[in-house]
Amino acid sequence: MSLTLTLRATEAIDASSITPGASDFASLPCWVGRQRVALGELFDLRGEPSDDVRVEGDLRRVHGLGTGMSRGVLTVDGDVGDGAGVAMSGGLLRINGSAGDRLGAPLPGASRGMTGGEIIVRGNVGANAARRVRRGLVVVGGDAGPGAAHAMIAGTILVAGQLGAGAGLWSKRGSVIALGAVEIPATYKYACTYRPPYVLVLLRYLARVRQFATKAQCATGRYKRWTGDVADVGKGEILEWTT
C-alpha cells in the first residue's frame, strides 16, 4: 500500500507508528509537534494494508519511519527526517533519498540499535547512523555524518561516500566498509591490505538483489583492514577501500 503525506509540514512529525504489517493504518497515532493526530489525517492512503508499504511526499520533517519494524518492506521516496529504522529487527527499509540522524540507532535509553534486517539509503545520512547496531546491514549510497557505527555491537555498515569523524568509535565487533574517504580513529590499528571475500558476496548481493550498484573496482580492489575499537573488545573492523 502507499501513503502520501498531504500536509506541508512546518513542525516535526513523529511517524514511528508506520511499519509494514500494521493493520489499521488510518487510525495509527502520529504526533505533529505536541499534538496527537491519526495517520489518516496526515497521509493519503491507497491500497490494502500489507507487508509492502510505500511512503511518499515531502518527508524531511517526518521522523522515526520504520521504528521497530520486524518484517516486510518499507520504501520511502524522498528524504526523511531523523530516527528512521530505529530499533528495527527485520525486513527492509529502503530510502530513495537521504536520511537524518540516528538511522538504525537505539530508542532513547536503549542499549541496542537495529537487531536485524536491512536499511538501504540512496543518499546521505546524518550523525550516528548504525549506532549500537547489534545485527543487520546498513547501506549508505552517499556520505555519512559524524559518529557512524558508534558503539556498534556487531553487524555491518557500508558507506559508498565519505564517512564523518569518529566512525566506529567504541565498536565491539561491527564492520564498517568504507568505499570512500574515512578518518581512522586512533583506537583502530592497521592489520593488513587484502581482499575480504565476504565483501564480494555483499557487493554482489546489493547489486543483484537490491539494485544498489557500486563501482566495479570495489569488488576487484583491495581493502585496508583496521581493527578496533581497541579501547573496547577490539573485534570490530574498518575496511577501507584502496583501489
Place this chain on the structure above:
Amino acid sequence: MTDSFTINGVEIEDTFAEAFTMRGARVIITAVSAHWARVAATVMTGFATSVIGCKVEAGIEHEVPADDTPDGRPGITVLVFTPDSAGLQQRLIERLGQTVLTCPTTAVFDGLPGSTDRMPVGKALRIFGDGFQASKMIGGIRYWRVPVMEGEALVQETLGKVSAVGGGNFLMLAETAEKALEAAEAAVAAMAGMPGVILPFPGGIVRSGSKVGSRRYKSLLASTNDAFAPTLREITATDLPEGVNGVMEIVLDGLDFDSISHAMAKGIPAACIPGVRRITAGNYGGKLGPHHFYLRKIVA
C-alpha cells in the same frame, strides 16, 4: 536373453540398471580463477569413486561462470553422495576442511538453496579459526570468515541435503578392450557437464565392475564381476556373448532420478560405435535398489 533392440547396429539389452537411494549435496567452489576452482574441486573429489572403499562418491558436476556465482568469481560445482545421512555431513566436513579450506583463494557456497534439510558444515569448519572467526549475514545467509595465512577463507554456514540416487549404470561390451574404452570415452564426453549428475569413477569409467560379496572371501563387500570378465569366460557363469573381449562400465550418481535418466539417454547412444557388441546394465533382480532405469525406456 530378453528382447533386445539396436542402436547403430549395437544391441541394447532389454534390462535395467538398479540404483539405490543416497544422500546428496552440491557444493559451489569459487576461486580467483577457473583454474584454482578446478584444482580445489579435483582434489576434493579425489578418492571418492565408490562408497565400498571411500565412504563417499563425489565428482565435478560443471563449471559455473563468474557471473552466476555468489561472489562473482569463477566457480565449479561438486556433487557428493553417501549412503547415509550422518555420513554426508561428516565427509563434507573432512573434505572441505582438508582440500578446499587449504586451497588458495577458494570460497565455499551451498548449491542446493531450495533444500530445507541443512547440514551445519561451515559451522563446524569455522572453529579452525580458533576463536578469531567471525560471521556475516548477507541476504539471510550466514557465512563464516575464517582467518588464514592468505587472508580470509569464506564458508557458508550450512549446506543443503537431498535424497538422491546412486548407482545408475551401463556396460559396454566390445570386441576389444580398446573399443570398450573408446565407447565409454564417447559416452563420458556426451554426458559431460550435465546438471545434477556425476560419474564418480576415474575419467568417469570403471573397468573393475563388481558383484555384491565374494564367493570365497567372507569379509569382502564386493568382488570382481566374474560374469563380465573375459578371461573367465570358460570357468565361470559368463554373461559375455561370443566375440566380446573387453567391457567397461559407467556409473552415475544423481541428485534425482531424472538427472541420471537424462544423462544415460545421452551417453548410451554415444557409446554405440562400431566394435561394440552389446550395451547392458547391472541389476540385482530389482530386489535391492528402489530405482530402476530401463534401457528401453531411456533410449528407445
